[in-house]
Amino acid sequence: MEHGKQGRARRAGPARISGKNQVTLPVAVLRSLGLHAGDPVDIEEEDGRIVIRRHRSRFDDVVGTLPGFTEAVDVEAERDAWN
Numbered sequence: 001m002e003h004g005k006q007g008r009a010r011r012a013g014p015a016r017i018s019g020k021n022q023v024t025l026p027v028a029v030l031r032s033l034g035l036h037a038g039d040p041v042d043i044e045e046e047d048g049r050i051v052i053r054r055h056r057s058r059f060d061d062v063v064g065t066l067p068g069f070t071e072a073v074d075v076e077a078e079r080d081a082w083n
Helices: 027-033 074-080
Strands: 041-046 049-054
Touching: none
Parallel strands: none
Antiparallel strands: 041 049
């Protein structure tokens, strides 16, 4: 995993894949990226590597640009109200 601010990889030694296909991520890496338990991430394969990225919602670019449209708005409820 690469750290975008410093452009260098942070490693904490080998990890193992559990019987349930789970991997524990190093706390130092998570902290440096500002990720916390429960944060959504996207996992992809690129050129033979596993890449984990912070998940970006399709609404991230519009949050705060429209009056009343903030992260606190329940998008599903708002969409239902428009019908």
